[in-house]
Amino acid sequence: MAFDLNSLDAPFIALAGFDWGADADFFKSIDAAAVAAHGDASLRGELEKRFGALLAGSTSRATKEYVCRKLAMIGTAVSVPALAALLTDADNSHMARFALERIDLPEAAAALRKALGVVEGSLKIGMISSLASRGDLQSVAAISNLLGGDATIAAAAAAALGTLSTPEAAAALAAAKPAGDMAAAVVDARLACAEAFLAKGDRKAAKAIYSSISASIGDAPKTHRERAVRVAAKRGLLAAAE
């Protein structure tokens, strides 16, 4: 049964002026439309058009957050530009990533990769995290380049490379020259890579990582963390040798 688009006019007008604390029950018909849009390309297109206009306009953060949540459910390549435009906006970047992370299309990943090269600080960490969550292998090189920079960003990059766990990611981690807290993040990421290799049956690659970590700590660990890493590396070595 076709959805009555006229019934959405008033809720969309209310949504344009929405802010936190106001009654969100009024948008239940928009929620229902978003659900109905699955399998209804025409309705989906209409909703994306209206949502895009709200994202582009001078609406509140509350409105944009609501829209991003809906686009995470129904968004297509049509919505990517409007969402991408928010990635550099400190107030709305997080919710735009929330949507783009879940839109399973190459255009969404490309938008996140592009923003990675533009934004700085916590926004950059957000892009790294979203790309890793998407399992975006095309971002490995760009993320690897961040290992040598700002320590916080480098730690996030290391964690992301551990999640992505490609041979290139493992190589970048092995070549990194970390210091302080960053060193712990790199070791954790390398262990994650080794586990992923082991799960895929690449024992040789896993063993190389475990051996390298084990050798770097030696037989006399000094801290509790070193002891834990040594145990993890030994366990991994035995598993890789089995």
Next chain:
Amino acid sequence: MRRVLAVVCLVILLAFAPPSLLAAEAGEPPSRDVLDSVIELIRSGDADLLPVALEKVRGGLKGEDFTRELAEVVLPGLERSQDQAALLAALADRGDKAALPAIMAMAQGPAEAVVRAAAIRGVAALGGSDEVPFLESLLSGEAGTVDAARGALVAIRSDIVSPRLAIALGDEARSGPQRLAIVGILSERRETSALPALVAAAVDADADVRNAAMRSLGAMGGPEQIPGMVAGLLAARTDAERSDADRAIVQVCKEHRSKNLAAAALLDRFKAADPAAREVLLPTLARVGGPAVLEIVDGLIASPDAADRKLGLVALARWPDATVKDRLLHLVAQASTEEEREMLLGGLIRIAPLPNNSLDPAGKLALVEQTMSLCRRDQDRGRLLERASAIRTVETLRYVLPYVNQPTLAESACQSIVELAHQRKLRDGNKDEFMAALDKVLATTKNAEIADRAQRYKLGKTWERKKQ
């Protein structure tokens, strides 16, 4: 059709399965390198890495040859006893019987106590009926070994343990502590085939054995064991032992799935008993309760024989619920001696507030009021006031509160009020009344603990009861 589908699914799964999984499924033996690595870690004595190696012993590296190497070569060569004990535990968890001969040798040898105990546990985990005689022989050894053997005989999978131990239990040459250990093992194995042996042990010459057997029968026994348990009760030589035996019989008669049959069996034994035995059995019978027992009790109370009447009154005073309240009220009013009166009154004070005494809260409170009117001594009144706090209603608070004004009963009333106030739901639901009552308690009591509790409840806090 289904079979074809299953084959297709299997082919697809195998096509995408990782090589490691395929190797494991094919039963590929572990490489010498990895075995050597594990052995090296075990021998290293490294506290961090030993668990990593033992994890592999427990579940990773399969193969009888490796098991034998660990048990026959690595285990005896370890320098530290705690490492030997840890490897023994891992070999036991590994579940490979190939380790059993070496572990058995260690259990039989002159190893340190901690190692020997671990070996004995290993024998239990890997062994079966063939090892039971050895474990049984350890029961006459040193204390540490006996404990390990006891645990092993409880744990070992064998159907000859209970029959062998049942025979051993009847062996008078065995010491009391040994027979006591055997009763414990039979009890923990919970095999019904051991029940006749436990019944026999209920009349053992050793009081500890009798007690342990009765406790086991209380947990495991049924109607068939009641005659034997009655013999155990009659064999008890002290009040404490009689009380334990009584508790075990009541447990069977009230908790067993055939509890009515158990109660009937108890009644049959009572009817067949001589007068002296009846005197011992009647209080137990009374604690079980029921119409048939009440008929006997009524008959005894009506008897012209003073001894029979006293027996009946004792039984009535121990009744488990309030179904006898009218009888008790009537008999208290007609008591011929003060001793008789106190005993019956004690029964009323006990049953009036019982949680499952067949009365609703209002009925319980009414019975408390009736009982109070019969009390002649302040110590009985005080006891009744304190017991009344088990009726958790605001009406109880209203009943108890005026007694705070009576100097001789004030502390009992205060105690009862703080007990009621301890029930947060009751207290919060009647906040004004409780706050006023607690103020009165604080102004009256000389007892520091009661005052502390009253203060806490006023502030909305709780109070932790000291463990007995």
